[in-house]
Amino acid sequence: MSQFSLLGKRRFAPFFWTQALGAFNDNAFRNAMVMLVAFQMALPDSQVSLYTNLAPALFILPYFLFSATAGQLAEKFEKTRIIRYVKLFEIAAMAIAAIGFHTHHISLLLLVLFLMGVHSTVFGPIKYSILPQALERSELVGGNALVETGTQLAMLIGMIVGNSLMLIEGYGTLAASLTTIAIAVAGYLVCRAIPSAPATAPELRFNWNPLSETWRVLKLTHEDRAVFNAVLGISWFWFFGTVMIAQLPNYTRHVLGGDGSVNTLVLTLFSLGTGIGSLLCEKLSRKRVEIGLVPMGAFGLTVFAIDLYFARPAVAAGASLTWHAFLAVPGAWRAAMDLTLIGAFAGFYVVPLFAFVQSRAPRERLSRIIAGNNIVNALLICIASGFGIGLTAMGLDTPTIFLVTGLVNIAVAVYIFTLVPEFMMRFMTWVLVNTLYRVRVDGLANVPDEGAAVVVCNHVSFMDPLILMACVRRPMRFVMYYKIFNIPVLNFIFRTARAIPIAGRNEDPALMEKAFEAIDAALAGGEVVCIFPEGGLTRDGSIQAFRPGIDRILARRQVPVVPLALRGMWGSIFSRRDGMLRRARLPRRFWSRIELVGGAAYPGGAANAAVLEARVSELRGDKA
Structure with a gap:
């Protein structure tokens, strides 16, 4: 829909x-x-x-x-x-x-x-x-995109x-x-x-003192590190936008050589770009809160702000062109494209951040956290005004201010993404999965939005956890073979996603016991845990027998179990269809068309290894 x-x-x-x-x-x-x-x-x-x-x-x-x-x-x-x-x-x-x-x-x-x-x-x-x-x-995501566009x-x-x-x-x-x-x-x-939208905290004791309540709201906003850094990201968006938009009248007159109609055109391009970028977020994120788009948005803001510095339409000094005369000038379309794409990448940047705050913050605190966000936004807008005035006082022209703002954006983005590696982890996952595969999903709404659950899935390739991570809306804790967990580059993603490494009893019994304790603790905390019960990658494309580890998990804590099945992965990149030598040459199926399908959840007491193996086999069908 x-x-x-x-x-x-x-x-x-x-x-x-x-x-x-x-x-x-x-x-x-x-x-x-x-x-x-x-x-x-x-x-x-x-x-x-x-x-x-x-x-x-x-x-x-x-x-x-x-x-x-x-x-x-x-x-x-x-x-x-x-x-x-x-x-x-x-x-x-x-x-x-x-x-x-x-x-x-x-x-x-x-x-x-x-x-x-x-x-x-x-x-x-x-x-x-x-x-x-x-x-x-x-x-x-779609609702936020429409609100931002509107x-x-x-x-x-x-x-x-x-x-x-x-x-x-x-x-x-x-x-x-x-x-x-x-x-x-x-x-x-x-x-x-x-x-009607009922009160989320009707028992809240009202504090009429704006100073003490402002301090309390800011502390509340700061409690969840990921949420607070998303707030910082949103506030930086307002800083960036304030600096850019404040320069547009002078940019229009002195660089583009335009009259008021060109100023209107510039604002229109920026606004339309933001709307287009916002609306594309739902498609790119597959209707999940995909904060992996945020680094992409930050990257695009810098690239096109810098390019705007170099885009100098060939207009005569002192010209006052109408919008249609301006578009006929050599180089005008490059500047127009930069302005539009800055808006589009701003949409990629800010819509997932708002959706992330809404989905991560507790419902009974969300309004106050949004209030804290607004306070920080207002502070950054004021600083942005001073920043623009200061750069102008230093003698920098408008294109140079765009250049400086784009370069500062790099430093701020690196700072935020270093503080919260989850942003970069999601970005790398999104890029890898969308570069290597074309994924169709069905039945993933069976994964509950709240509460503990176990997800089981067949295991075909080293990329399986990333595919599930990219497609299932809810964050999951993956249990994976420790040698896959330690693969370079992917290890950063798995560690940031708090995956649980596990080894066979004969390899490392201590690590295996530690893994089962971590699984139970995650379920006790209301999280979703995903396991691949075959215990390793399939070597012939068929589903291997499910090992008894799933029975041990459910015996200790009976939670709903959701069966998932990957289709079409056999023969794709990183599967073992042609043996390990396959990794040494270019794959036959680089942008593979695959599917991830889910079935109805089983109550914890009704599920076991044999039942789940049969159901996953049924979901996969003959599409190995």
């Missing part, structure tokens, strides 16, 4: 349109205000500069002041009711904005900007914590509409006022269709 089918479901569609309309109104109002102040009020340049620099600070200030409180609200109370109050608040803010537009009262408009920052601050923790309540785990496009359209409305001669302020109020009312009406 495509992610777009969510747009036809009541549990997602009203929320999607509510947040999109809110993002539209934020940007329509802000850009209408900038157009009014900068172009229609005949203010001196010093005042225009003051107001345009003060505006972003006023919008971001509520994130520091109220994010922690907003996180508590989203945990303690039913979320749909809060959304309705937020939307009523937006209607009131836009009514005040209408007065400010009509009277040209700048202080009143700046107050509204602050109020819209409060609106976004309160809505933020709900925006991302409501998705895991409304969507299945397999829909999280937000980007709504922001872009809002900017264009806000600018355009103020250009209507004689009626600009009236048009901007009526439009923003109408959109706010539409957002309220749509939000009334959002299904």
Whole structure:
């Protein structure tokens, strides 16, 4: 089922349109205000500069002041009711904005900007914590991709509409006022269709002190190292985007030689790229939370930010080209491609990170963790503004700022991926499996989303654990022969995935006993453990007899057992079809078409080696 089918479901569609309309109104109002102040009020340049620099600070200030409180609200109370109050608040803010537009009262408009920052601050923790309540785990990536795409496009359209409305001669302020109020009312009406989203921590003791609660929320966000580093990754995305987007007006004028229409084109390419990258995440990740896309996204951001430095369209100094005249200039399409691909790789980067936080963080803490994420985001956005101003003060031109930002991105990515090797492990797994195989999956929903379980599968090649790791949505602890566990390069992946090495009783009885203890401890902790009961790779393509180790595991702890079967692996790269010498030459089936199928889970008391061997054989059929 495509992610777009969510747009036809009541549990997602009203929320999607509510947040999109809110993002539209934020940007329509802000850009209408900038157009009014900068172009229609005949203010001196010093005042225009003051107001345009003060505006972003006023919008971001509520994130520091109220994010922690907003996180508590989203945990303690039913979320749909809060959304309705937020939307009523937006209607009131836009009514005040209408007065400010009509009277040209700048202080009143700046107050509204602050109020819209409060609106976004309160809505933020709900925006991302409501998705895991409304969507299945397999829909999280697609849902986040749609939200990210909708937000980007709504922001872009809002900017264009806000600018355009103020250009209507004689009626600009009236048009901007009526439009923003109408959109706010539409957002309220749509939000009334959002299904109930119960409180996840109704017993939470509310702390009204924003300083102490902010500190508590940040500590809560920091508790899970992987989640906190995902938050750092999301915040870096905002840093990178803030630096890049802030330079686009000067880049448009001085490097691309374009007028306002080229600036709109540049923003459109960036937004469309982000939307395309976000939507592709579901297909590339096969509907699982695939953080392996994050390093790929980081790599792409650096590559195309650096290439943007070298992409210099051949425009005359002082030119002011329209968008279609610009596209006819030699080198223009290279710059356009770079901007689009920076957006696309930004989508690859940020969508899996949001889905990872939503899937990894405890449900009763998620809203507060999202609030902590928003605080860190706001801090990085402020630092990004200072970073861009500092580089400009040092005399760097816009392309050089792009170059420096791309190079700094390498250092930040290496730092994050070193702290949490799971990101690189997932990336290497994703690349290896998608390079060597074309995988079709079926029945993997039988692996439970929560609770302990054992997964059993036939064993055909050295790549089997990686294939299962790449295809099964839930993280699994693999039990594998210690010599496979120690294969160079793959060892990094197996260690990071906390695989459990095992040896035969005659090889290393101590290691075997240690493995069984680790298996039981993992099951006791509610994890999924995957074993290959044949005890080694098949040498003739047929399924070998299942060894009694599975019976020993189930005798000690009766948990559900899910049978899986790999089809089409025999004769693929790293299988033993032609003996060990096969590894010394190029494989016949490099991009092999294979299948991974699953059957219904057996209760622990109903499963044994013989029953599971028969079921895995049945699932595999004659597709060795």
